[in-house]
Amino acid sequence: MKQIKNHTLLSALCDNLDNTIAVTNPADQTLIGHVQAHSREEVEATILRARDAQKAWAKTTAKQRAAILMRWYELLMENQEDLARIMTLEQGKPLAESRGEVAYGASFVQWFAEEGKRAYGETIPTPLADRRIMTIKQPVGVAAAITPWNFPIAMITRKAAPALAAGCSFVAKPAIQTPLSAYAVVELARQAGLPDDLLAVVTSEDAPMIGDVFCNSTHIQKISFTGSTNVGRILMKQSAESVKRVSMELGGNAPFIVFDDADIDLAVKGAITSKFRNAGQTCVCANRFYVHDAVYEEFVHKFSLAVDELTVGNGLDDDVVIGPLIDDNAKLKIKSLLDQALQQGATVSAGGDDLGGQFFEPTVLTHVSHSMDIVQAEIFGPIAPVIRFSDDEELIEMANDTIYGLASYFYSKDINRIFKIAEALDYGMVGVNEGVISTEVAPFGGVKQSGIGREGARQGIDEYLNTKYICLGSM
Numbered sequence: 001m002k003q004i005k006n007h008t009l010l011s012a013l014c015d016n017l018d019n020t021i022a023v024t025n026p027a028d029q030t031l032i033g034h035v036q037a038h039s040r041e042e043v044e045a046t047i048l049r050a051r052d053a054q055k056a057w058a059k060t061t062a063k064q065r066a067a068i069l070m071r072w073y074e075l076l077m078e079n080q081e082d083l084a085r086i087m088t089l090e091q092g093k094p095l096a097e098s099r100g101e102v103a104y105g106a107s108f109v110q111w112f113a114e115e116g117k118r119a120y121g122e123t124i125p126t127p128l129a130d131r132r133i134m135t136i137k138q139p140v141g142v143a144a145a146i147t148p149w150n151f152p153i154a155m156i157t158r159k160a161a162p163a164l165a166a167g168c169s170f171v172a173k174p175a176i177q178t179p180l181s182a183y184a185v186v187e188l189a190r191q192a193g194l195p196d197d198l199l200a201v202v203t204s205e206d207a208p209m210i211g212d213v214f215c216n217s218t219h220i221q222k223i224s225f226t227g228s229t230n231v232g233r234i235l236m237k238q239s240a241e242s243v244k245r246v247s248m249e250l251g252g253n254a255p256f257i258v259f260d261d262a263d264i265d266l267a268v269k270g271a272i273t274s275k276f277r278n279a280g281q282t283c284v285c286a287n288r289f290y291v292h293d294a295v296y297e298e299f300v301h302k303f304s305l306a307v308d309e310l311t312v313g314n315g316l317d318d319d320v321v322i323g324p325l326i327d328d329n330a331k332l333k334i335k336s337l338l339d340q341a342l343q344q345g346a347t348v349s350a351g352g353d354d355l356g357g358q359f360f361e362p363t364v365l366t367h368v369s370h371s372m373d374i375v376q377a378e379i380f381g382p383i384a385p386v387i388r389f390s391d392d393e394e395l396i397e398m399a400n401d402t403i404y405g406l407a408s409y410f411y412s413k414d415i416n417r418i419f420k421i422a423e424a425l426d427y428g429m430v431g432v433n434e435g436v437i438s439t440e441v442a443p444f445g446g447v448k449q450s451g452i453g454r455e456g457a458r459q460g461i462d463e464y465l466n467t468k469y470i471c472l473g474s475m
């Protein structure tokens with residue numbers, strides 16, 4: 001903690017909290033600090049304050065809102081190192097990845113500061129001579145978000161920045177494991193001049209309580225959720241009563257396909273970053289690898305050698321590229337998937353060992369078949385099952401054979417195949433010869449049970465805007 005220079009960022013750790021939640025480091029289980037445990041009444045009061053603050057905010061111009069958001073962006077970047085350290089302490093990811101996430105998270109604030117100025121309406125050619133028809137875009141009102149622990153900053157800014165730019169207020173519930181990053185980014189928004197109560201964080205060990213309050217509140221017009229498909233289903237059901245707008249960024253089961261004409265070294269490089277970033281705990285992580293028969297041996301050999309080189313340890317230590325898993329349950333889950341796969345006939349080609357604590361060795365599995373549990377489940381850990389294929393049609397069937405439809409990846413040099421496969425993959429996002437595709441300028445989101453709506457890009461702000469039709473008659 002001594003290395004964190006901006007102490008106001010850790011104001012959430014103040015001594016006078018009355019009812020607290022402990023935050024621990026997943027690398028060594030040491031206590032990092034505490035955050036407030038909010039009661040139902042406190043969550044409701046926060047929503048009411050956000051409702052009142054939004055009224056004045058909606059009356060500001062997009063240009064005025066952009067100036068504050070730009071200052072917030074600058075402060076996020078000026079405090080990149082401190083934010084990265086807080087993130088690594090509570091989440092575990094290596095410092096280099098945390099620095100990258102701070103920059104990625106800040107990029108949404110910069111992008112939507114600009115996009116807010118481009119929330120255009122339309123004038124529409126009239127079918128009746130005495131009428132003029134137009135639309136304007138207006139903020140939905142109060143938006144609320146529930147976010148996961150795997151991207152503690154970016155999953156908040158990717159939602160809060162378009163909401164604030166659109167003229168909404170925003171209340172966020174971060175994951176219980178990573179609330180400090182959320183409080184830190186809100187503190188920087190305050191320092192940037194964002195009026196009080198427009199952006200608030202609420203925390204509780206009772207997540208269903210906050211979900212219930214958010215979904216049933218008539219003061220909240222929009223819920224944006226990032227997390228598991230199961231919890232997304234619960235929130236959608238709960239939101240039905242108040243007919244709330246929802247955005248859902250849910251689970252994935254990304255195929256990573258290597259064709260016989262692929263550049264194998266490039267594919268191995270992409271496979272390493274796509275699979276093992278954040279210890280395999282990202283929704284867009286490659287989950288299952290399909291490699292053409294003709295290049296299978298070469299790919300598995302080179303991939304396994306590269307995996308053996310990955311250093312596992314505390315994310316604050318130099319050279320570490322794989323940090324701990326988020327908690328004991330995460331480790332138990334991947335160990336059970338691995339055991340099942342081995343019983344079903346898979347063999348370990350690299351790694352495979354439990355390294356104690358919450359650490360697990362990055363692992364490559366071969367002799368895997370498409371029907372195995374480890375291929376069907378979202379692994380969310382550092383295990384890469386590799387399946388052999390020989391026929392493109394059969395491959396597409398296997399790749400699309402899942403309830404999920406978030407990210408997908410493939411490697412090929414054939415331009416005809418590139419278009420054909422990119423169009424045939426039933427996913428919201430396709431990386432072609434590229435293993436890391438997230439950027440603020442492109443629409444992020446899934447199809448099927450991976451979600452509803454898009455984040456980032458010009459589409460991202462529409463999630464927080466209503467379109468109003470105005471008809472001028474008797475002209």
Ligand code: NAP
Nearest residue numbers: 147148174175176207208211227228231249250251252283
């Ligand atoms: P999770 O269990 O769904 O938790 C996510 C958030 O939901 C946390 O803040 C959690 O609170 C809260 N929550 C849990 N149960 C709830 C309930 N009944 N009502 C209201 N809120 C509830 O997901 P996770 O295991 O932390 O995160 C991993 C999942 O997120 C994976 O499936 C991954 O694919 C997905 N994800 C998707 C994207 C995307 O953009 N599509 C991005 C990142 C992650 P507590 O922490 O307090 O329990």
